[in-house]
Amino acid sequence: MSDIDIAISDFRSSDPSIVKISPSDIVHRRLTNWGAIQAEAVQVTRRETFEYGFLARRHLLIVYERAERLDGETLIEGLPKSTLRELNCKLSFVPAGHRLYGWQTPQVLTRVAYLYFDLHDQLFDMEPCRTMSPRLFFFDQAVWGTALKLKAQIGNSDPGSRHYAEALGLVLMHELVRSERATSASAKPIRGGLPVRQQRRVAEFIDEHLAEDIPLAALAEIVDLSVYHFARAFKQSFGAPPHRYLMAGRIDRAMSLLQNAALSVTQIGIQVGFRETSSFTRAFRKSTGLTPTEYRRLRAG
Secondary structure (H helix, E strand, O other): OOHHHHHHOOOOOOOOOOOEEEOHHHEEEEEEEOOOEEEEEEEEOOOOOEEEEEOOOOEEEEEEEEOEEEEEEEEEOOOOOEOOOEOOOEEEEEOOOOOEEEEEEEOOOOEEEEEEEOOOOHHHOOHHHHOOOOEEEEOOHHHHHHHHHHHOOOOOOOOOHHHHHHHHHHHHHHHHHHHHHHHHHHOOOOOOOOOHHHHHHHHHHHHHOOOOOOOHHHHHHHOOOOHHHHHHHHHHHHOOOHHHHHHHHHHHHHHHHOOOOOOOHHHHHHHOOOOOHHHHHHHHHHHHOOOHHHHHHHHHO
């Protein structure tokens, strides 16, 4: 029996079609059912350790709007477990038939949305929708934007809400398929570069330590290469030197966090590894052509 089988063995919910959370009184849940699609807004109400598990015959997209943990781990069957602590503006996808298990001690009161898709409904009667792979803690702007639109329909009693939700759900499935294909294409091994497994390990390490100054030697040690050979293989695999890749990751994370109006530009800069607001603004403008404030205003408009 695998670790994830053991971990999820106690999560036999009276309603196995939704994510089980224990203890159940630590969260406030609001669920809307549109038949082929269900959307659930979940708000953690106390900073206590909790567990969650899921196994059902439908797809699950997890939208982490606000999530930071002091400790914890997340497992999706078929992927390595992750102990990533800063989960704001992240997405995870659990295909039908795959197990999800996790536990965490929250640093902030977690706010997350669960979007469920019934593959037995003719709305999703397409082969690409049925053969999707698990994905853990990723970000895609198109998927994120459509997922938030769908989540915003929770509790909407308008008669046309169901048709709108179905349309959004169908678009969301196509965007997930597109995102997966784009990720798979970019993950193909390049001659002279790092093997795919090593690429994934290095990328996950950088993502988990994005706000830190990561020594090149520390990255080379992960894949047991000399600094010289690692730097060359990394550039061939990712198309950029490690430092530039790290900076691009920081800007991508900042672009996500700027959608949260509760965070100031200074706070976001610190979260993504810039000690001074001026250096954050300069790096952000160099990458995007806009200052963080201009980008936030543009996204809000």
